[in-house]
Amino acid sequence: MTSPAPEGAAAGIPPSLPERFPYRLVATDLDGTLLRDDGTISQRTRTALTAAQAAGAHHVVATGRSVRWTRHILDGLGYRGLAVCGQGAQLYHAGEHRLLTSVTLDRALARSVVARLEEELGPVGLAANRDGLDGDIVMDARYAHAAGGIYRANEDDPYPAEVPDREALFAEPIIKMYLACPGMEADALSAAAESLVGDAVGIVVSGPSLVEMLPLGLTKATGLSLAARRLGVRAADTIAFGDMPNDIPMLTWAAHGVAMAGAHPAVRAVSDEVTAGNDADGIALVLEPLLVPARG
Numbered sequence: 001m002t003s004p005a006p007e008g009a010a011a012g013i014p015p016s017l018p019e020r021f022p023y024r025l026v027a028t029d030l031d032g033t034l035l036r037d038d039g040t041i042s043q044r045t046r047t048a049l050t051a052a053q054a055a056g057a058h059h060v061v062a063t064g065r066s067v068r069w070t071r072h073i074l075d076g077l078g079y080r081g082l083a084v085c086g087q088g089a090q091l092y093h094a095g096e097h098r099l100l101t102s103v104t105l106d107r108a109l110a111r112s113v114v115a116r117l118e119e120e121l122g123p124v125g126l127a128a129n130r131d132g133l134d135g136d137i138v139m140d141a142r143y144a145h146a147a148g149g150i151y152r153a154n155e156d157d158p159y160p161a162e163v164p165d166r167e168a169l170f171a172e173p174i175i176k177m178y179l180a181c182p183g184m185e186a187d188a189l190s191a192a193a194e195s196l197v198g199d200a201v202g203i204v205v206s207g208p209s210l211v212e213m214l215p216l217g218l219t220k221a222t223g224l225s226l227a228a229r230r231l232g233v234r235a236a237d238t239i240a241f242g243d244m245p246n247d248i249p250m251l252t253w254a255a256h257g258v259a260m261a262g263a264h265p266a267v268r269a270v271s272d273e274v275t276a277g278n279d280a281d282g283i284a285l286v287l288e289p290l291l292v293p294a295r296g
Contacts, residue, residue, distance in 0.1 A: 021055035022290060024237035027084075027224055027250060028283060030063040030073065031207070032243040033260050036279050041077060048284035051291045058231050060084060062220045064206040064246050066129050066175060067092045067099060068136060082230065086129065087204065087214055087246055088223030089175040091230075099133050101226060105201070105215050107170045110177055113197045113213065117179070120196055121189075125180035127160060131173040140166045143180050177213040179203075186211050190245075205264070206246040219249035241275075241283050243267060258286055 026049065028034040034041060049059050062084035063070055070085050070092070080095035091101040117124050125143030130136055137160035144162050163169060169177075181189050186205045193203045193211065202214035220242075228234060240247075240254035243263040248270055251257030259271035260282050268274055275282035 021052065021057060023052075023239045023255070024057050024233040025228055025231065025239070025254075026052050026057050026059045026287070027062050027238060027240040027254060028059070029220075029242040029244070029247050029250075030061055030065065030070070032262075032278050033241050033247075034061065034278070034283065035073070039073070042281055042284070044281045044284045048287040048291065052287055055291060058082075058233065060224065060227050060231075062088075062224050062227075062240075062242075062247075062250055064210075064212070064220075064244075066090060066135055066137075067133050071097070071133075082227045084220060084223035084227055086175045086223075087206065087212065088218050088220045089214070091223055091226050097133075100230075102131055102175065103215055103218055104131050104173045104175055105177065105213070107174065109200060110174070110213065111170065113201050114177075116197055117193060121181050121184070121192060123182070125182075126166065126169055127178040127180075128169040128174045129176045129178070131175050135172075135175070136161065137178075138163045138169055139178070140169060143178065145182075176215075179211045179213055180209075185209075204246045206244055212246070220246060221249035221253035224250055224253065239286075241286070243278070258282075 036042060053059055058081065060082050061074065061079065064087045066086040067090050070083060074083060074094045083092045083094050085092050089103045090099060093100055114124060114126060123142055125140060125145065127137055127139035127143045139160050139162055141162060179189060179193060186209055189211045190203050190205045201216050202218055204212050204214060206212050228238065235253050236255050238254040239256045239258065240250050241258045241260065242251050243260040245264050245266050247267060252270055257271045259267045259274045261274060261277040275286050
């Protein structure tokens with residue numbers, strides 16, 4: 001990620017960078033972590049990440065968003081590295097606009113899981129995230145009604161299409177599904193689904209109103225480990241930042257996991273450190289002291 005010249009507090013990072021920067025990989029979630037609430041990255045955070053890269057670290061974005069929902073953000077930021085997308089399902093090379101790996105959800109299994117959930121919970125709204133560089137999101141009318149549509153961090157995000165027939169959700173390969181149940185908050189729905197079908201699929205909360213169904217065992221840590229292998233680094237070389245339960249595997253995989261202020265309680269509970277929020281340069285506040293050469 002390229003950055004303009006440093007300004008303000010970030011200008012305090014000296015031009016002579018430390019040779020002993022303690023991490024070789026800096027992994028950041030996007031929404032609620034790297035991105036401010038207006039969808040931008042502050043100059044201070046840009047400068048800290050650029051300095052970490054100059055000191056020998058790689059920066060990898062790890063997001064629940066699929067490539068289609070991530071690509072325009074990365075392009076706008078000038079990001080050219082690897083990105084873990086779709087909760088680990090997709091490894092994307094932003095500089096080459098190329099999908100390197102992709103994992104799909106078994107659609108027959110997904111159908112049976114949904115049937116099991118509806119037996120116990122009643123009607124469930126569904127949305128499907130299709131596979132591929134241009135894989136879009138489609139939702140049934142029940143999901144649109146229950147969840148009010150897929151969360152979008154800013155108005156430039158593509159909006160999912162509503163399909164008249166639920167079977168259309170399964171017409172193409174998919175990387176994950178979104179679940180909604182009238183009257184159930186995300187944490188409650190996630191807990192119920194986990195108890196009912198957690199031995200068949202992964203269930204995770206990825207946003208204030210987002211519950212996702214994934215291939216069993218797939219997490220951001222899965223995708224991040226693939227990225228790390230390609231970059232020649234290890235979990236022991238990694239610092240990671242996040243704010244929602246879908247970030248927990250990544251934060252616990254890394255040598256040092258950092259929760260943003262206002263993070264989900266489950267994230268704060270497993271993190272090694274809690275920093276300021278995404279609108280208050282939380283990432284920069286952690287990285288900057290590590291970028292100051294030791295004296296003496």
